[in-house]
Amino acid sequence: MPADLLLTNAVVYTLDPTRPWATALAVSGGNITSLEDTGPATEILDLDGAFVMPGLVDVHNHHALAGRAELFELTFGADADLPDILAAVRTRAASLGPDDWLTGGAWASTLVSRLSSADARHALDDAAGGRPVSLSDDSRHNRWVSTRALHLAGITATTPDPPGGVIVRDGDQPSGLLLEAAGVPVERLAGTLTPAQHRRASQRAIEILHGYGVTAFQDAGVSTDILAALHSLDLDGQLDAWVVSSLLVNDPIFGVDPIGAPLLDVAQHYRTEHHRPDFVKIFLDGVPPTRTAAFLEPYLPDDTHGPCFHGTTTMAPDELTEWLLKAADAGLSAKVHCTGDASVRQFLDAVEQVRAAGFAATRFQVAHGQFVHPDDLPRFAELGVAADISPFLWVPGVIPSAIADVLPPTRAARMQPNRTLLDTGALVAGGSDWPVSESPNAWEGIAGLVTRQDPHGRRPGALWPEQAITLAEAIEVFTLGAARACGLDDVTGALTPGRSADFVVLDRNPFRTAQVAQTRVVETWFAGRRVFQL
Numbered sequence: 345m346p347a348d349l350l351l352t353n354a355v356v357y358t359l360d361p362t363r364p365w366a367t368a369l370a371v372s373g374g375n376i377t378s379l380e381d382t383g384p385a386t387e388i389l390d391l392d393g394a395f396v397m398p399g400l401v402d403v404h405n406h407h408a409l410a411g412r413a414e415l416f417e418l419t420f421g422a423d424a425d426l427p428d429i430l431a432a433v434r435t436r437a438a439s440l441g442p443d444d445w446l447t448g449g450a451w452a453s454t455l456v457s458r459l460s461s462a463d464a465r466h467a468l469d470d471a472a473g474g475r476p477v478s479l480s481d482d483s484r485h486n487r488w489v490s491t492r493a494l495h496l497a498g499i500t501a502t503t504p505d506p507p508g509g510v511i512v513r514d515g516d517q518p519s520g521l522l523l524e525a526a527g528v529p530v531e532r533l534a535g536t537l538t539p540a541q542h543r544r545a546s547q548r549a550i551e552i553l554h555g556y557g558v559t560a561f562q563d564a565g566v567s568t569d570i571l572a573a574l575h576s577l578d579l580d581g582q583l584d585a586w587v588v589s590s591l592l593v594n595d596p597i598f599g600v601d602p603i604g605a606p607l608l609d610v611a612q613h614y615r616t617e618h619h620r621p622d623f624v625k626i627f628l629d630g631v632p633p634t635r636t637a638a639f640l641e642p643y644l645p646d647d648t649h650g651p652c653f654h655g656t657t658t659m660a661p662d663e664l665t666e667w668l669l670k671a672a673d674a675g676l677s678a679k680v681h682c683t684g685d686a687s688v689r690q691f692l693d694a695v696e697q698v699r700a701a702g703f704a705a706t707r708f709q710v711a712h713g714q715f716v717h718p719d720d721l722p723r724f725a726e727l728g729v730a731a732d733i734s735p736f737l738w739v740p741g742v743i744p745s746a747i748a749d750v751l752p753p754t755r756a757a758r759m760q761p762n763r764t765l766l767d768t769g770a771l772v773a774g775g776s777d778w779p780v781s782e783s784p785n786a787w788e789g790i791a792g793l794v795t796r797q798d799p800h801g802r803r804p805g806a807l808w809p810e811q812a813i814t815l816a817e818a819i820e821v822f823t824l825g826a827a828r829a830c831g832l833d834d835v836t837g838a839l840t841p842g843r844s845a846d847f848v849v850l851d852r853n854p855f856r857t858a859q860v861a862q863t864r865v866v867e868t869w870f871a872g873r874r875v876f877q878l
Contacts, residue, residue, distance in 0.1 A: 346383030347372050349845070349872055354391040355853060359398050359824045359838035369396060371845040374871035378841040395853040397819070398839050399559025399846035399868065400786045401826035404679075404711060404734040404775025407563050407587075408570045409484070411549030412537065413779055418448030421782060422482045422742045426458055426467075429479070433471040445534045446472055449480035450779065451488060453633035453746035456481075456521070459488045460512050465520030466491070478527070478534045482743060483631040484780055485597050487527035489520050497529040508596045508658055510634075523634050524596045531599035542573040550585050554876035556785050557848035557865040560586035560837075562830040564679060564711060564777070565625045567592070567600035568607065571614040578616035584870045586618055586844070588830040590625035590679050593667055594658060597627070608674060622831055623707070624671045626680045628657050628664065629687040632714070633746035637684035640717060643750050657687050665694040668708075672698055677707035677831065679732065685715040692723045699727060707831055709773070712737075714747075714759045721761060725769030730829035733762060733821070734775030738811070739792040740803040762793060763811040773829035774822035786822045790854075791861035793818040799861030815855060845872040 349371040356366040370380040382388065413419055418436045420429060429451055436446055451459070458464060468477055468490050477490035494500075501516050509525030511518050522530065537545065553561065563570065566589040577583040591611050592603040602610075611621040630636025635643050638655040645651035659667070664680075671678050682688045688710055695708050709732040710716075710724070724731055737743055738760040748756040765772050774793075778784040791799035794815050796806040813821075827837025835844045849867040854860050868876035 345372060345379070346381045346386050347377060347379060348385070349387045349389070350380060350382055351389050351391055351396060354394055354396045356839065357395065357397040357819075358840065359820060360840045369839060369847065371872040374845055374873070376839055376841050376843050376845050391849065394866070395850045396847055397850070398823045398837055399848055399870065400557045400822050401774075401830070401832065401837055402553070402558050402561040402776050402778070402784055402786065402822075403709070403773040403826040403829050404564045404732050405561050405778040405784060406484070406565060406780075407549035407553065407561060407778070408542065408545050408566070408573065410552070410779040410784075411545030411547070412541075413448065414548055414552065415545055416537070416541065418446060418479075420448070420450075422450055422452045424451065426455065426464070430467055430471040433468065433477065433479075437472045437475055440475060442473070442475065444475060446475050446477045447479070447534045450482040450484065451479055452742045453482055453631075454742060454749070456634060456746070459521045460514065460519045462514040462517055462519055464488075468520065476534065478530050482780060483633070485524055485631050485636070486634055487522045487530060489522060489527070489530050491520070493530050493534070494518055494520065496533055499529065524630050524636050527597065528595070528599040531597070537569070539569070539572060542569045543576055546570065546573040547577060547582065550583070553585065553784055554868045554870075555865065556783070557868050558585070558784060558786070559846035559868065559870045560827060560832050562588040562590060562623070562679070562775070564590050564775075565592050565595075565598060566590060566621075567598070568602065568610065569600075571611060571621060574619045575614040575616055578618050583616070583618045584873070584875045586832050586836055586846075587620070588623060588832060589619065589621045590623040591621060591676070593624050593626045595627075596630070596658065608671075608676070620831070623677045623679050623709075624667070626659070626664065626667060626678065628659060628680050628682050628691060629655060629684050631683055632750055633743065635750055638686040638690075639684040639715070640686045640689070641755065644752060654686065655684055657690055661690055661693065664690060665697050668694050668698045669701060669703075672703040672706040677709075679709040679711050681711045683712045683714055685717045685720070688713055688716050689720050692720055692727060692729060695727045695729055707829065709829055712777075715755070716761055721764050721770075722768045724765060724771075730771040730773050731762075731765050732773050732775055732829065733760060735777035735781040736789045736792055738762060738796055738807060739798050740805050740807050741798065744807060758808055760808070761811050762813055766813060766817060771825060771829055772821050773826040774818075775826065787854075787863040788861050790815070790818040790822060793821065794860065815860065819854070844870070846870050
């Protein structure tokens with residue numbers, strides 16, 4: 345049967361170990377085919393030597409949150425200082441009604457101490473004209489809010505810290521800085537969208553992802569609103585990506601309802617051809633800059649926590665194991681957020697019990713896993729646990745700088761052991777954690793994986809350069825590796841016959857340039873259809 349589409353005169357990097365390179369690519373019925381026969385209806389594209397490779401796979405993002413921020417919120421870069429943020433708030437507030445919420449982000453983790461004072465909150469009140477404001481940090485785990493937002497959320501001087509959260513205080517008054525679960529009451533008030541807005545947020549995010557060559561992704565924490573938006577888009581033939589969603593078991597930051605068992609009970613109603621609600625998501629700890637990650641060794645001492653504070657996990661070991669068994673029994677895999685080495689170890693211990701119970705095929709991912717004790721590194725491969733390495737923390741940057749403020753230098757510098765994970769046989773999968781990362785541009789991450797340096801040269805030095813990996817390995821991390829980790833390798837991740845015709849045309853051959861981070865996507869194709877063109 346003649347092909348529908350034939351790409352010729354190309355440099356095709358297939359990610360197929362039996363045929364890694366080709367000069368042509370044939371598509372029939374939306375899938376890659378081994379036959380390159382043409383007929384009267386065959387579209388033939390001469391690519392004039394352009395580089396073609398599989399569509400990129402992002403194993404960890406929050407696409408709907410990114411789309412919402414793009415369309416409906418105030419955005420500013422992580423390099424913005426406090427005066428810059430206040431100026432942006434003042435400008436945005438001028439376009440709002442007196443009772444409208446002003447939401448957005450993301451402020452840098454390095455600003456935590458500056459935002460921990462009532463003076464900073466009063467400055468925010470003034471810039472916002474007394475409006476309710478909620479601004480997220482670069483991890484999206486913490487919020488800086490205005491006085492009116494505190495009032496509407498019922499947070500006062502007598503409000504106790506909630507489980508899993510901290511109301512940072514200036515004296516006996518809330519400062520306006522809310523860590524982890526302490527921000528949930530504000531988020532529930534500020535984060536409401538209509539179904540049409542949720543749908544548009546998902547649609548816009550996928551448009552942006554196409555511009556970076558992403559044709560498949562795993563959303564790392566969804567609500568029923570997001571599930572409904574994906575379901576609606578696919579039924580209308582407008583979901584031009586493979587999407588795996590992660591069902592929230594616990595929710596220390598988003599403020600959505602339902603979560604846990606009620607969400608698992610309804611999630612399968614939203615399954616469609618291109619959307620697979622196949623994972624649960626558990627937050628097992630927080631983030632290092634605010635000392636909410638769980639470590640085996642203590643943080644640097646400070647006035648609040650003292651010299652022996654390690655951080656804590658959100659669940660006891662038995663509870664975590666029970667949830668993983670419950671998910672596996674329901675046919676669901678698990679993505680577990682672990683940023684400290686103690687939470688990584690607790691998760692690996694729980695997986696060991698689940699494997700012993702007979703669940704050999706269940707997929708497990710450590711999300712982030714910036715810090716892993718050396719003794720635990722071989723256990724990833726032994727237990728079949730994928731390393732979801734995101735966001736782009738393997739180069740010098742704002743978040744590594746914030747981490748260096750709370751951990752001893754020798755520990756802060758040993759982040760993201762990607763080389764060792766690969767050498768011990770672990771499946772390593774690349775993710776952006778967008779909008780935690782300002783962009784889902786995988787080429788910045790790929791370049792950083794290879795050099796362990798800031799790909800744009802904004803910050804000097806290298807972060808643990810011994811953990812650099814090769815370019816071929818880095819590309820696989822963001823294609824076939826990520827597809828395998830989230831269970832999409834049956835349909836995407838490599839250009840092999842039978843898989844979906846998801847591919848990108850690049851402006852350069854990344855194997856023949858010293859400027860990998862500047863790689864640009866010229867065209868993105870999904871299921872044999874062009875969905876982006878520069």
